[in-house]
Amino acid sequence: MRARLTLEGGECVPPTLDLSPSGQPVTLGRSRDNTVVLRDEMASRTHAKIYFEDGRWHVRDFGLNGTRVDGHRVNGAVELSDGQRVKIGEVVLKFVLEPKSPPKPVKDAPATMPNIKTVNEGPHNATKVHELPLDRLLPNDLPPDQTAKQLRVDELTALCKFMTGAVETKTPHDLIGFALRSILNQTAAKLAGYLSLDPEDPGPKIVMPESAAIDIPLSRRLTAQAQKNGKTIWLFPDLSAAHPPTDSLSSFADAICIPLKASGEPFATLHVYRSGRAFVERDVRFIEAVAGFLAHGLEILRTRRTLEAENSRLRTHTPAADDIIGGSNAVIHLRQQILRAAPQPFTVLVQGESGSGKELVALALHRNSRRAEGPLVVVNCAAIAPTLLEAELFGYKKGAFSGADRDHPGLFQQADEGTLFLDEVGELSLECQAKLLRVIEGKAFRPVGATGDIKADVRIVAATHRDLEKEVKAGRFRQDLMFRLKVIPIRVPPLREHPEDIPELAAFFLAKVSSECRRKFKLTAAAMRKLQAYPWPGNVRQLRAAIESAAVMSEGDTIEADAIPLTGTTELVAAPTVTSGATAPDLPPSLDMSEIETWAICRAMKQTNGNVSHAAKLLNISRDTLHTKLKKLEEKGINRHSLLAGNTAVTPAPIATPEPLSATEV
Numbered sequence: 001m002r003a004r005l006t007l008e009g010g011e012c013v014p015p016t017l018d019l020s021p022s023g024q025p026v027t028l029g030r031s032r033d034n035t036v037v038l039r040d041e042m043a044s045r046t047h048a049k050i051y052f053e054d055g056r057w058h059v060r061d062f063g064l065n066g067t068r069v070d071g072h073r074v075n076g077a078v079e080l081s082d083g084q085r086v087k088i089g090e091v092v093l094k095f096v097l098e099p100k101s102p103p104k105p106v107k108d109a110p111a112t113m114p115n116i117k118t119v120n121e122g123p124h125n126a127t128k129v130h131e132l133p134l135d136r137l138l139p140n141d142l143p144p145d146q147t148a149k150q151l152r153v154d155e156l157t158a159l160c161k162f163m164t165g166a167v168e169t170k171t172p173h174d175l176i177g178f179a180l181r182s183i184l185n186q187t188a189a190k191l192a193g194y195l196s197l198d199p200e201d202p203g204p205k206i207v208m209p210e211s212a213a214i215d216i217p218l219s220r221r222l223t224a225q226a227q228k229n230g231k232t233i234w235l236f237p238d239l240s241a242a243h244p245p246t247d248s249l250s251s252f253a254d255a256i257c258i259p260l261k262a263s264g265e266p267f268a269t270l271h272v273y274r275s276g277r278a279f280v281e282r283d284v285r286f287i288e289a290v291a292g293f294l295a296h297g298l299e300i301l302r303t304r305r306t307l308e309a310e311n312s313r314l315r316t317h318t319p320a321a322d323d324i325i326g327g328s329n330a331v332i333h334l335r336q337q338i339l340r341a342a343p344q345p346f347t348v349l350v351q352g353e354s355g356s357g358k359e360l361v362a363l364a365l366h367r368n369s370r371r372a373e374g375p376l377v378v379v380n381c382a383a384i385a386p387t388l389l390e391a392e393l394f395g396y397k398k399g400a401f402s403g404a405d406r407d408h409p410g411l412f413q414q415a416d417e418g419t420l421f422l423d424e425v426g427e428l429s430l431e432c433q434a435k436l437l438r439v440i441e442g443k444a445f446r447p448v449g450a451t452g453d454i455k456a457d458v459r460i461v462a463a464t465h466r467d468l469e470k471e472v473k474a475g476r477f478r479q480d481l482m483f484r485l486k487v488i489p490i491r492v493p494p495l496r497e498h499p500e501d502i503p504e505l506a507a508f509f510l511a512k513v514s515s516e517c518r519r520k521f522k523l524t525a526a527a528m529r530k531l532q533a534y535p536w537p538g539n540v541r542q543l544r545a546a547i548e549s550a551a552v553m554s555e556g557d558t559i560e561a562d563a564i565p566l567t568g569t570t571e572l573v574a575a576p577t578v579t580s581g582a583t584a585p586d587l588p589p590s591l592d593m594s595e596i597e598t599w600a601i602c603r604a605m606k607q608t609n610g611n612v613s614h615a616a617k618l619l620n621i622s623r624d625t626l627h628t629k630l631k632k633l634e635e636k637g638i639n640r641h642s643l644l645a646g647n648t649a650v651t652p653a654p655i656a657t658p659e660p661l662s663a664t665e666v
């Protein structure tokens with residue numbers, strides 16, 4: 001006389017349970033060990049038992065707070081009748097007797113029976129289970145009916161809950177933990193575990209509840225069988241025949257082991273063990289569904305991790321070219337040269353005007369070379385005193401000179417297995433050039449004060465704004481060194497040769513300064529026209545400075561043309577050439593206010609060809625004020641004629657600076 005318990009109030013797992021007269025007694029209580037786990041504070045750990053005896057169903061109360069049947073407190077044990085309600089705490093379970101089902105045909109059993117059954121994957125193949133004799137599948141039970149096989153509403157709900165929660169998990173560990181907990185909650189299993197089959201996986205075993213991880217090893221035998229068969233292994237409830245008492249499974253009533261695989265071989269196994277009674281087929285189906293989702297979820301997380309790593313690798317090694325902004329033919333050609341030269345072991349000489357992006361090119365060469373994992377050491381040859389350069393480049397030994405209180409590795413050594421970028425190599429003294437040549441030729445050098453030579457595996461990228469050919473002709477640069485450096489020459493075009501890139505560059509720098517200032521700057525069309533009309537003698541560096549300066553100084557987020565500090569400067573600076581180096585621009589003579597005023601008046605008069613009204617407008621003062629100021633200048637001996645000639649007694653020569661006019665300096 002089969003029966004069923006169905007949850008009507010409160011919370012318990014599972015919410016419905018089929019009762020078989022020949023099955024194990026069903027226990028109810030708060031502990032996970034129970035057949036029905038009650039989620040109720042009023043329930044004792046093991047609160048009651050429902051069992052079949054003398055052809056009838058009974059309930060026995062063990063709980064502190066009592067068990068009620070149809071409102072009457074159970075004293076010891078009482079018989080259960082069809083339709084009665086068992087109440088423990090707030091949990092109400094309806095007891096229903098099921099009508100007898102006609103006996104089902106059973107196929108002949110083979111002579112020897114396996115004590116383990118292999119369940120074919122997926123609910124579609126569920127019927128295959130019945131190819132094995134049903135009485136051996138569940139030896140103490142009647143043949144399971146369809147309800148034992150099909151997932152019911154509560155299991156489907158639990159499955160949906162698991163899937164919804166699983167997509168939120170971020171790490172494989174979290175996903176596995178979530179799957180194991182979902183299985184424990186739904187099936188009232190005693191233990192659920194995940195065992196990686198990858199010996200190199202850092203987290204090969206996860207067991208829930210965590211307290212069980214120490215005491216209960218996951219069965220190696222089951223793992224091996226599941227891995228070998230590639231299918232679910234479901235042990236018989238009666239394990240005693242199959243497992244010696246020493247086996248880790250011998251204390252359980254039933255066990256399931258599922259190989260986890262997504263697109264290839266199994267990569268892990270899922271173990272679920274249960275005490276008290278065997279799993280029903282619905283449990284297995286539920287666990288299989290969770291396992292399938294888990295396997296694919298882990299595969300997705302793994303793929304995502306690989307892609308993220310790959311993506312970050314690609315970002316750091318990226319072609320350079322991504323950092324070099326510009327879509328003009330000049331910049332496209334530059335990128336092509338970089339990508340061709342980068343993998344070669346040869347020395348590269350990067351030539352270009354100051355601020356045109358030579359260092360950026362050197363960085364791109366390094367990032368795209370086979371040395372990308374190694375160091376990139378940058379040395380500005382012009383910034384180191386010639387007397388110190390040798391020690392800086394090649395290092396020194398302790399005591400080599402006063403102040404050398406310890407051994408110091410030189411820049412060559414620091415760049416070992418990487419790239420040494422010698423910026424402004426044209427500024428090296430002839431003495432240093434000779435030493436550098438030796439290193440480049442023999443790749444061996446001697447630290448200052450050392451007795452022996454050392455070697456470093458360094459690729460040299462050099463840069464200069466000078467025309468080295470001319471420097472050689474002038475006797476300022478060694479020809480042999482030039483040849484050595486210029487194995488691969490790369491010319492970086494000045495910005496005036498690719499003005500079509502100005503909008504993109506401007507947008508790039510504007511975005512940078514916007515994110516730094518947490519504002520959203522934008523240029524007006526007039527401001528952009530102004531940027532495009534300017535020849536940018538200081539190249540991209542100057543453009544960047546002008547944009548940053550305008551943005552920082554602007555009150556609102558819209559940058560007007562006036563805010564770009566280049567007024568009237570277009571004709572000021574003859575574009576410098578590689579040959580001549582940067583031309584010193586017309587700058588205020590000093591920070592002395594009266595000198596700046598004289599300089600400004602001089603500039604305005606020159607620019608307006610002596611027209612006082614126009615000059616006053618440029619200076620943003622009235623015509624009368626300018627007249628007064630001009631008079632004062634005349635008193636000092638600076639007349640209009642000398643102003644127009646730019647010849648002012650009080651105006652010293654423009655500051656000689658290698659830096660071109662920068663926006664912030666205007």
Ligand SMILES: Nc1ncnc2c1ncn2[C@@H]1O[C@H](COP(=O)(O)OP(=O)(O)OP(=O)(O)O)[C@@H](O)[C@H]1O
Pocket residue numbers: 323324325326352353354355356357358359360361423465505540541544
């Ligand atoms: N094509 C470009 N795309 C983006 N930024 C650029 C570009 N060219 C130059 N820059 C920027 O301009 C500034 C100057 O570039 P860099 O220092 O590489 O010039 P340089 O030629 O080495 O100058 P110097 O000869 O004075 O050392 C840097 O901020 C750099 O990032």
